[in-house]
Amino acid sequence: MRFRAVDTFRGLAAIMVILFHLQHLNLLASNVFIAKSDIFVDFFFVLSGFVMTHSNFSRITDFASVKQFVVKRFKRLYPLHLFTLLLVLAFEIFRFGVDRYVVHLSNAVFAADKTFVAFLANLTLTQSLGFFDRVTWNGPSWSISVEFYTYIIWALCLVLFRKNVLLICVLGFSLLAWFIVQHNGSIVYNYNYGLIRCLYSFLIGMVTYRISRRFGPDFGYWQSSLTEAALLLLTIVSIRSFTHAESWLMPMLFALVILAFSQETGAISKFLASDRLEFLGRLSYSYYLNHAIVLGVMDLIVFKLIKLPHTNAGELVYVLICLSGVHLLSIFTYRHIEFLLNRSSPLSFQPSHKYSMNILKAPDWISEFNYPYASFDAIPESVFEGINRDLDAVQRPDPVVSVVIPAWNEEVNILRSVASLAKLKTDIPFEIVVVNNNSTDDTQKTLDKLHIRSVFQSIQGWGPARQMGLEQARGKYLLTADADGLYPPEWINEMMAVLQQPGVICVYGRYSFVPTPEKGFSRWKLSILETMKDVIAEVRHMKRPHLNAYGISIGYVREYGLKVGYVMKKIRGEDGRMCFDLMQFGTVKQVKSAKARAWTGTRTLEKDGSFSRTLYVRIANELRRLSSMFVAQEPHDTKTSLNS
Template sequence: MRFRAVDSFRGMAAIMVILFHMQHLSPLAGNAFVAKSDIFVDFFFVLSGFVMTHSNFNKITNLASIRPFVVKRFNRLYPLHLFTLLLVLLFEMVRFGIDRYVVRLTNSIFGDDKTFLSFLANLTLTQSLNLFDRVTWNGPSWSISVEFYTYIVWALCLVLFRKNLLLFCGISFSLLAWFIIRHNGSIIYNYDYGFVRCLYSFLIGMVAYRQMRLLPSGLSYRQSSFVELLLLALTLVSIYSFTHAESWLMPILFAIIIMVFSQEKGAISTLLAADRLSFLGRLSYSYYLNHTVVLAVMDIALFKLIKLPHTEAGNLIYIFVCLACVHLLSVFTYRYIELILQPASSSHTRPAVATGATVHPQPLAHAPYEHSESPRLD
């Protein structure tokens, strides 16, 4: 079973994260929604918990069942992570050549965020376990690091607390509540306490899936459409207005959205579930991991080499070129990198992904934000 509507949400959330990293440009500057769109990473975490519970909760019953689950998750997450890490390394080497032989660059080459030790940490997915004082190399990969280890902790806890899930949730949320209170309600962390942030949202996603059956099942199409519209409006207002002290509430809102829209009973969810939008969800993981290197390359190519002026029009050109290049690179990485370690039945290419043409949904393995046999945001 695929949750097609929330899959489309996932793709749009990835695009908002891209815009978040371009918020310094004049067309986006001052937009509160864009400035706070990094919170959509928590949407990915909640959705991952929701999907993992759907696809793996009943499969993880003993210690022996953990190994194939972890291997699947690693195979889904690691190829693209490694590819983008090597891309960043290659780009840094190119920057060295440009800085020495073409034009002086303002940012240092192989700076404090790109050390040998942090490179090794990225290779082992440990770069965001509070080992460094900043995000390193491919910045967005911090969430891949913490999510991978969240999978392992979650699977172990399912085995240990299989007969008393209520105790597991009680202990987990008590400890998480203690952390949140100590940090004044904020969960906006990445390289330091990103694991806690991920675990909190992931468990909310798990609980949301387990409780989804309690949702009213007799709502009409119009009633469901009204609820969906109300939730979208609430989401827009919440993202515009929330503060760090209120950020702990956002995963709860995202869980409600996922629970409602996964039912696909209203007008908005029906629209989002259309095949023409589903390609956004399939490309979301690639969008997420590819975009910072594309932004960096285009910054040098357009502003340093081509001398595109930093005007409103120049910044708009940069934004649209970056979005187009992220999409094209993501089509390539989705088809030839992401699924390289997947079984042949789940890694066949989908030419229609590039154009958004009608395709019939296939179960995929997704990593950080997915939902199928081996879905995450993959």
């Protein structure tokens, strides 16, 4: 079970911590709420106690299970911690070069918070156990240090005290109460008494979960909505007004928030639990650990090197750049870093291993279709026989779905594409239709050898080719594919699961690039490009989803596709034009599942030259049309309009 509303709340809390670390700006300096938003770290601790009790309390029964739990938590926390630590080290080396050769920096390089001993402590997650007189290296990671050792203490206590929660609470809160009294009510500590702070909030989270299961509020919609609104208002007021002497009360308030919002029965919690905000919860850990390095890098670039003035406008630009940078980096680290050690773990946030994105290589399933043949004549008969056996097993004479592929001079690529489609695992009846669009090579010979339907379109262009496929298709639904595309086994299932939702007329999937390191397009570089591409897709989807519709992976209802038709001339964007025309009949949705992610080669990227040139061209293009992305496109004739 996922607590989606409080998960989103955690993402919002992480953003407030980011803003807290920007309060030195004149733009934010007078905001009392932001100035005290570091207290949201206690929300993380309380929520951690709540969630860990939910997911692990019953599983921890002996010392062997304690070890298993601790190893599991280490694998979840450590990859991102290590990655950000190394990023900070790399940035500090970069600062050293800037300070020595470009411009003198006011903040010392490799200062007291970035010593070798402190680096070793960060490697062992012991940097916040009282060994240092300040936070070190990646500052926010102090909480990861104390949370990890809180896990160990909690799990050991469950075994040693035989899960006697009352005894654990009496002993724990008695010792913690003594500490709080000795420190005048304050729990706002990090590098020194951060472990005490975490234990206190974690125990409150554990108790909160136990209470929710025994005496959880049974409110109706309006009662829950009013309760949530009242708690939200109380949280805002309390954060603005609390003093250090009252900080011990804040975890209790956060516990009430978690207790109420975890029920997801009121208007606010239902909104927070919506799919649209799901990314906040998923990216919250990355937001939190990534933000310090992004803020440092952007401060150096924007204010020291570019010398943007410290005006309100200049600082606003800096804040927006920082938030965007944190979001971009967090998408990257969520996909490629966070789960590096947990690929077989049943974590609720983890993508499936078989289809998950990897920073260093393409998924293993793709290698099956990496045929070495340069031409039709080089393809052995046995390859065709194997593919045809698979095609005969999956295609149906009465299809619900038609997969349509236009092909122009793709005698080998079309073999790879069809071979991947022949491996689809689905109970949905489907057929494959390939449209030969005036190929001058041996594409038709390849098609004649395969057990698929092929048709010929003499009018040159992707629009005419797709139109021919649309007209020849027999299925109720149509999925478009590319001749150089590769498709994972669950592609049809994932696309159709969204397309068959009520009111949906068109869907589009995401795609990635198969690396060609010999041409300068290694997997890690392509991962950066894809992360940027997916972020841009989210922005586009708000007002102009049709701009995300690429023929490599689109689905729509064939009946309505026939009504609007494709543009019948040679012009790019035929897929987006079709999607735009379909929007009058229903909703366009994005299929985000990694199981639906298509893969293609890098030949379109190679046209720009190097990877750096590719990245530059795409960033420049998106910046040029960024403002238009927030305004819906006016109705127009897509059959005669020109590309902007």
